[in-house]
Amino acid sequence: MRALVWYGKEDIRCETVPDPKIEEPRDAIVKVTSCAICGSDLHLYDHFMVGMEKGDVMGHEFMGEVVEVGPGVNGRLKVGERVVVPFTIICGECDQCRRGNFSICERTNRNKEKADKVFGHSTAGLFGYTHLTGGYPGGQAEYVRVPFADRTHIKVPESLTDEQHFSSVISFQPAGRRPPRRR
Ligand SMILES: [Zn+2]
Numbered sequence: 001m002r003a004l005v006w007y008g009k010e011d012i013r014c015e016t017v018p019d020p021k022i023e024e025p026r027d028a029i030v031k032v033t034s035c036a037i038c039g040s041d042l043h044l045y046d047h048f049m050v051g052m053e054k055g056d057v058m059g060h061e062f063m064g065e066v067v068e069v070g071p072g073v074n075g076r077l078k079v080g081e082r083v084v085v086p087f088t089i090i091c092g093e094c095d096q097c098r099r100g101n102f103s104i105c106e107r108t109n110r111n112k113e114k115a116d117k118v119f120g121h122s123t124a125g126l127f128g129y130t131h132l133t134g135g136y137p138g139g140q141a142e143y144v145r146v147p148f149a150d151r152t153h154i155k156v157p158e159s160l161t162d163e164q165h166f167s168s169v170i171s172f173q174p175a176g177r178r179p180p181r182r183r
């Protein structure tokens with residue numbers, strides 16, 4: 001598949017990378033139909049945010065169609081359904097998820113110890129956002145593996161177009177960026 005791949009400061013390339021596969025029972029594969037570029041992506045682009053590795057796939061705001069589900073998804077998501085996938089990967093079962101604190105889900109960041117060191121407290125796993133947040137390939141790609149997909153999705157009604165639904169769910173807040181100062 002084609003994807004946007006990070007190589008270093010101000011070096012992001014559109015390349016062919018291996019298609020994602022189901023790796024865990026609760027995974028789904030989503031064919032991306034729309035994605036966004038976020039202010040947070042600029043922190044990776046200008047290498048303000050550490051923890052990227054050459055070859056990482058970018059993108060954490062995307063929507064698409066489910067093309068494959070793992071055996072652990074248990075009917076919560078079906079092939080052919082349209083979904084928006086949020087930045088945060090959530091298990092839906094840990095203490096923090098049960099309290100509604102999804103951004104600090106205790107189970108989805110597979111590099112939790114690194115994040116604890118750098119941030120002081122780990123976040124949930126995040127798509128396309130460094131190895132401090134789990135090193136999960138992102139959605140500026142043709143296909144994405146969505147871990148914990150039975151919980152990590154928002155279903156899109158048939159009647160809405162991508163544009164109608166995507167803009168209502170995804171935040172376009174600039175992530176701490178200011179316009180360049182005029183000289
Ligand atoms: Zn974002």
Ligand SMILES: [Zn+2]
Nearest residue numbers: 091094097105
């Ligand atoms: Zn959780």
